[in-house]
Amino acid sequence: MISTEAAGLVLSIAQGVVKLGGKIDRLMAEKDAVTSDYIIPMPQVRRGPGGVEKKNELKALLQNTEDQIPDPLSPNRDEIKDLLLQDPSDPAQVGKWYKQFFPEKDIQPIIEPDTEFVKALQSAFPSMDLEDESTRYAAFCISAGRDEREIGYPFRAAMVVVDVLAEFGAENTTLFVHDDNVRPIVQSVLKRFSNPDLDTFTSWSPLLRSALSATLNGVLDSKESWQGENQWVNAVLNALATAREEAGDDYLLGLFQGKGYRLLISEGLSEAASLLDDEDAGHFEQIAGDILKQAAPLVQANQHNFREFFQEHWGDLFRAGLGSLEKHGPDILKDDSPLLRVTLMAMIKELSNTPNTDLISHETLYNLADSAISAVAVNPDLVTPDVDSPWMKTLIGSVIKTAADQGVRKLFSKKSFESMVNDSLKVFSDHSELLVKKPGLLQELTGNILKQVSAIESFGTEAVATAAVEGALNAVAENPKLLDTNYAELVSGFAGKLARLVADKSLTKIQASDIAAAGAEAVLLNPDIFIKYENKLTEAVVDAVLEAAEDNDANLLYGATLVDLVLQLIDTVSCYGLAMVDGGPVDALMGKLKEVLTAGLTKAEAELGRQLDLPALPAVLSGLVAATARGELSEIDPNDQKFKDLFSDLALRAVA
Amino acid sequence: MNRSKTSSLIFRKKQSLLVIFIISLIFMIMTACATRNDVQDIVAKSNAALITATITGTGSTDSTGMPYAGIGKDPTASESKAWMASSAKIDAFIEAHPDQKVTNNALRMRQAILLLSYKQYNLAKAAFNMVEPQHLATARDKALYNVRDHLVWWFGLNKKADMSLSEFRKADMALNGLQTEIDGLNESPDIRDYLAEMRAWIALNAALNTTSEAKAKTYLEDGINHYARIFTDEDLKELKNNPKPSEWNVSMQIVRRRLRAKAVIKHAGHVIETQGIDSVFESEAFSKLIGPQ
Numbered sequence: 001m002i003s004t005e006a007a008g009l010v011l012s013i014a015q016g017v018v019k020l021g022g023k024i025d026r027l028m029a030e031k032d033a034v035t036s037d038y039i040i041p042m043p044q045v046r047r048g049p050g051g052v053e054k055k056n057e058l059k060a061l062l063q064n065t066e067d068q069i070p071d072p073l074s075p076n077r078d079e080i081k082d083l084l085l086q087d088p089s090d091p092a093q094v095g096k097w098y099k100q101f102f103p104e105k106d107i108q109p110i111i112e113p114d115t116e117f118v119k120a121l122q123s124a125f126p127s128m129d130l131e132d133e134s135t136r137y138a139a140f141c142i143s144a145g146r147d148e149r150e151i152g153y154p155f156r157a158a159m160v161v162v163d164v165l166a167e168f169g170a171e172n173t174t175l176f177v178h179d180d181n182v183r184p185i186v187q188s189v190l191k192r193f194s195n196p197d198l199d200t201f202t203s204w205s206p207l208l209r210s211a212l213s214a215t216l217n218g219v220l221d222s223k224e225s226w227q228g229e230n231q232w233v234n235a236v237l238n239a240l241a242t243a244r245e246e247a248g249d250d251y252l253l254g255l256f257q258g259k260g261y262r263l264l265i266s267e268g269l270s271e272a273a274s275l276l277d278d279e280d281a282g283h284f285e286q287i288a289g290d291i292l293k294q295a296a297p298l299v300q301a302n303q304h305n306f307r308e309f310f311q312e313h314w315g316d317l318f319r320a321g322l323g324s325l326e327k328h329g330p331d332i333l334k335d336d337s338p339l340l341r342v343t344l345m346a347m348i349k350e351l352s353n354t355p356n357t358d359l360i361s362h363e364t365l366y367n368l369a370d371s372a373i374s375a376v377a378v379n380p381d382l383v384t385p386d387v388d389s390p391w392m393k394t395l396i397g398s399v400i401k402t403a404a405d406q407g408v409r410k411l412f413s414k415k416s417f418e419s420m421v422n423d424s425l426k427v428f429s430d431h432s433e434l435l436v437k438k439p440g441l442l443q444e445l446t447g448n449i450l451k452q453v454s455a456i457e458s459f460g461t462e463a464v465a466t467a468a469v470e471g472a473l474n475a476v477a478e479n480p481k482l483l484d485t486n487y488a489e490l491v492s493g494f495a496g497k498l499a500r501l502v503a504d505k506s507l508t509k510i511q512a513s514d515i516a517a518a519g520a521e522a523v524l525l526n527p528d529i530f531i532k533y534e535n536k537l538t539e540a541v542v543d544a545v546l547e548a549a550e551d552n553d554a555n556l557l558y559g560a561t562l563v564d565l566v567l568q569l570i571d572t573v574s575c576y577g578l579a580m581v582d583g584g585p586v587d588a589l590m591g592k593l594k595e596v597l598t599a600g601l602t603k604a605e606a607e608l609g610r611q612l613d614l615p616a617l618p619a620v621l622s623g624l625v626a627a628t629a630r631g632e633l634s635e636i637d638p639n640d641q642k643f644k645d646l647f648s649d650l651a652l653r654a655v656a
Numbered sequence: 657m658n659r660s661k662t663s664s665l666i667f668r669k670k671q672s673l674l675v676i677f678i679i680s681l682i683f684m685i686m687t688a689c690a691t692r693n694d695v696q697d698i699v700a701k702s703n704a705a706l707i708t709a710t711i712t713g714t715g716s717t718d719s720t721g722m723p724y725a726g727i728g729k730d731p732t733a734s735e736s737k738a739w740m741a742s743s744a745k746i747d748a749f750i751e752a753h754p755d756q757k758v759t760n761n762a763l764r765m766r767q768a769i770l771l772l773s774y775k776q777y778n779l780a781k782a783a784f785n786m787v788e789p790q791h792l793a794t795a796r797d798k799a800l801y802n803v804r805d806h807l808v809w810w811f812g813l814n815k816k817a818d819m820s821l822s823e824f825r826k827a828d829m830a831l832n833g834l835q836t837e838i839d840g841l842n843e844s845p846d847i848r849d850y851l852a853e854m855r856a857w858i859a860l861n862a863a864l865n866t867t868s869e870a871k872a873k874t875y876l877e878d879g880i881n882h883y884a885r886i887f888t889d890e891d892l893k894e895l896k897n898n899p900k901p902s903e904w905n906v907s908m909q910i911v912r913r914r915l916r917a918k919a920v921i922k923h924a925g926h927v928i929e930t931q932g933i934d935s936v937f938e939s940e941a942f943s944k945l946i947g948p949q
Binding site for chain 1: 692696703707756759799800811815847864868900901902918923932
């Protein structure tokens with residue numbers, strides 16, 4: 001009797017032998033089918049007269065029978081003539097007529113190239129027995145030619161043996177390996193090694209990949225057998241195993257193809273591990289697993305070395321890490337400051353949603369700042385846990401909400417935003433009662449102004465916005481009654497207009513800033529009139545001055561003179577605006593102002609250097625406007641004597 | 657006594673193992689040949705049918721006195737039986753072994769050539785269409801697959817009729833397609849030589865059929881110039897100077913290339929004569945061999 005164990009072994013051997021036979025049979029059958037010779041006949045061709053010869057004979061026939069009665073070519077003469085005039089004529093048609101008129105010449109002998117070859121062979125080698133089938137076979141056979149696969153049949157036959165032996169080894173590992181710890185590893189590797197039919201590999205690369213993959217995956221399959229006490233090693237292994245579960249066995253192989261992948265999972269992760277304390281091993285494992293899972297399809301698709309892979313996909317890996325951090329971050333950061341947690345998580349989320357190509361760009365920085373500010377804006381208490389003053393809390397919240405609503409990008413630059421907010425805060429710190437009365441003021445003012453101005457993309461518009469905000473806040477501080485009006489809206493509309501003029505290069509940013517500040521504060525001169533006309537008086541002044549300056553060929557209105565004139569005219573309008581409008585439409589004011597300014601400038605051209613200099617010009621012109629508003633000038637004409645006298649009088653006072 | 661009993665048991669155990677092992681070996685031998693035998697049978701029978709199609713009885717002639725060759729005639733009843741049996745065997749094998757892709761596709765190519773040789777052009781086309789080219793392994797099979805449309809056209813073209821203008825367009829496509837393949841076959845001279853010769857015949861046929869002297873000259877020169885490139889300097893020297901091929905000490909494959917050229921050269925001379933063209937070829941040897949007729 002043989003033991004059960006021995007019987008099992010024998011059956012296993014028998015099974016292996018039968019499997020070996022089957023596989024070798026298949027492989028040899030493939031070899032015969034692929035490499036056997038063919039015999040391919042060579043098709044026949046015809047000899048006989050050529051197309052040109054046929055055409056020439058038909059042409060001659062046409063010519064020779066031209067005058068014959070009856071016409072032997074009737075009724076086809078014209079058709080044949082037309083056919084022969086073509087070049088090339090259709091050979092099939094030419095052949096048809098040729099056959100009809102020259103049947104005796106239309107002999108079509110056939111050439112059989114194979115028969116000609118046999119004749120030549122017989123003639124050259126008379127002793128060769130071409131009746132013999134094997135001789136004829138040798139004469140005609142066409143070999144298979146180059147097999148473009150890298151691995152030949154001898155090696156593939158050897159692989160069949162290896163395959164069967166591996167399978168046998170996997171089933172009978174106890175016979176060869178006695179160490180209980182090593183056995184599961186060997187068994188796993190052999191089992192995986194025997195899984196694919198190794199003989200089906202026809203090139204080296206996939207075969208070697210398969211072998212390496214079997215080894216790596218086999219080792220990982222049996223990780224319980226060799227995991228140690230180092231929890232970081234265990235964490236990395238578990239992360240790899242998790243990634244492999246989703247990505248498939250090829251994943252591990254991909255990671256090990258090249259130095260870079262080794263770096264990625266060994267040095268890279270080890271370094272990351274050293275930066276975290278032991279308690280974070282669990283989180284690290286989860287994050288590493290997520291990164292590896294994300295990397296899996298990229299690694300598999302990669303045909304290049306690690307450098308190229310990293311250049312192409314670092315963003316994907318980075319985002320995978322961020323995505324994972326987003327998921328596990330709350331746990332990791334649970335003991336840290338809530339503010340840090342909220343802002344970090346917001347920024348991580350933003351980054352994880354950013355396409356690779358945008359990761360390194362100023363746009364991303366804006367978006368990051370926005371996301372952080374937006375996160376805080378949802379819960380501003382996080383920023384002000386130590387601020388006791390309610391109004392200061394409100395103010396900070398207001399600033400944050402403004403920034404969140406507008407977006408950092410629309411604040412033009414971080415610096416200008418800071419300066420704007422700082423200036424605003426300075427005003428508010430001096431007049432904290434404003435916020436008690438209307439907590440959302442800063443937000444309303446800065447928000448509206450920024451909205452208007454930021455729609456215009458031009459260098460320098462931020463200066464206009466800053467000046468407008470500052471001027472408006474000063475005005476409100478001086479006259480809190482403005483809080484009950486639509487003042488913020490008026491100022492923002494004016495700031496938007498000035499920003500457009502800067503963008504059009506009608507004003508420099510310095511001029512516009514001065515005008516913006518003055519415009520914002522002009523309300524204080526006569527709040528009722530400015531509120532009533534919704535600041536259109538100020539706009540009319542600016543428009544009139546700019547148009548008059550543009551029409552003036554001598555270019556007397558520019559720089560400080562222009563700004564000074566606007567400021568003085570705003571004063572004048574605050575005094576005489578109602579009289580000038582005189583119940584009519586406010587738009588008419590601009591026309592009237594321009595008329596006076598144009599006449600004054602014409603006169604000034606003649607008087608400059610005589611009784612007038614440029615710094616005095618704004619005072620003279622605003623004096624002319626005031627006189628007109630008072631009705632002292634009936635005729636606005638630089639040649640009018642009364643106009644001349646008034647001009648001289650004003651110039652004298654201005655220069656004095 | 658005990659030792660003797662133990663020895664006896666061990667002996668019997670070894671005997672039993674040996675018996676089982678021998679039985680399994682017999683099984684292996686039985687299983688190791690089944691598929692291969694089928695393929696070998698298919699290859700042998702299809703080659704026999706192909707050689708019948710190529711030339712049936714050296715030197716025999718048909719009723720018109722022309723040399724007999726299966727390709728030029730409808731297959732006889734017995735010939736039909738041969739190709740049909742071979743083709744059916746290939747179909748049966750493929751159906752029984754659907755997972756053996758490389759084997760099956762090689763056999764499918766063989767089937768297509770067999771059908772082509774027996775004038776079964778539609779069936780040949782269907783067989784080509786069933787080939788999965790990614791599983792073709794050899795230069796010959798890949799090249800034949802790549803020029804399959806030109807093969808079906810050229811085998812099926814009625815050579816006794818004059819070519820129509822549309823046939824000339826197909827000829828032009830075949831000349832281009834074949835040359836592309838030929839250029840990549842220098843390491844597989846058998847199939848290269850076959851396709852190059854076929855290309856030369858197509859060009860000569862077009863040169864003979866055309867009614868334009870200029871086109872005849874173009875086809876002729878293109879056909880011969882490209883054909884001449886497959887010949888080595890040694891080939892050309894022997895072809896030109898040595899009238900005794902029996903003195904060539906070369907392989908059958910080289911003998912075949914040189915001897916088959918004689919029919920091409922002869923036909924090129926006929927084309928020159930009947931079409932009245934004055935051609936100059938790149939190969940000095942071919943110019944001399946074709947010569948003025």
